[in-house]
Amino acid sequence: MSARARSIFDPHVEQFLIADEGEVVVDEVAKHWAAIVKPVLLLVASVPLLMFSFIVPEAVWWLPAVLALCLAVWSLWRILQAQMDRFVITNMRVFRVHGILTQHIATMPLARILDISVHRPVVGRIFGYGHFVFESAAQNQGLNQIRYVGAPNERDLTIQRVISRAGLRGPVNRQAGMPQAAGTGDGARSTRSTGAIAPTGSGAGDTGRTDELGPNDTVPIQRL
Structure with missing residues (x-):
């Protein structure tokens, strides 16, 4: 071609793109070329059908001729439809x-x-x-x-x-079934547990333990 x-x-198809x-x-x-196999076969079949109009009685010669013409036009139309489909x-x-x-x-x-x-x-x-x-x-x-x-x-x-x-x-x-958000999970817990140093305060009531602190409590950092 x-x-x-x-x-x-x-x-x-380029004319339908949003170029800007x-x-x-x-x-x-x-x-695929398989889409036009049937129309092509029917187009080929219209040729002997047209030739058949020369051997039938003269009174009905037009019948196979018209059938062959319609079959050829329909086949060509289907082939063109397949070519214009994207x-x-x-x-x-x-x-x-x-x-x-x-x-x-x-x-x-x-x-x-x-x-x-x-x-x-x-x-x-x-x-x-x-x-x-x-x-x-x-x-x-x-x-x-x-x-x-x-x-x-x-x-x-x-x-x-x-x-x-x-x-x-x-x-x-794979574990949670959804993307893990930043700042949550094991990484955040690890940061919270290691981000503070327990003081070595004095006094009878000061035991130096941090497991009794609430989640919002802060612990001062002792500078040596």
């Missing part, structure tokens, strides 16, 4: 651009992505494609399912990396 033809079938906010494309996903991953969101005469744009911020399921049928595992199913805080029908994604596992990891780098998900403390 020539550069001019690619330009015609390219939806030019620093949005950049991380990955642009076109449909799923885009940026550093801020994911969005999908599709449509020929009427263009549809569905977008979802990274913060709304709750889970991504990757479905790989047997044929998809052989030829290297799968289907994405998004679960989000606001179910967007345009992004609910992305079909015929090439290298789906690698694309899934790409999305997870972008979400992690955006700071929307981070490591979880």
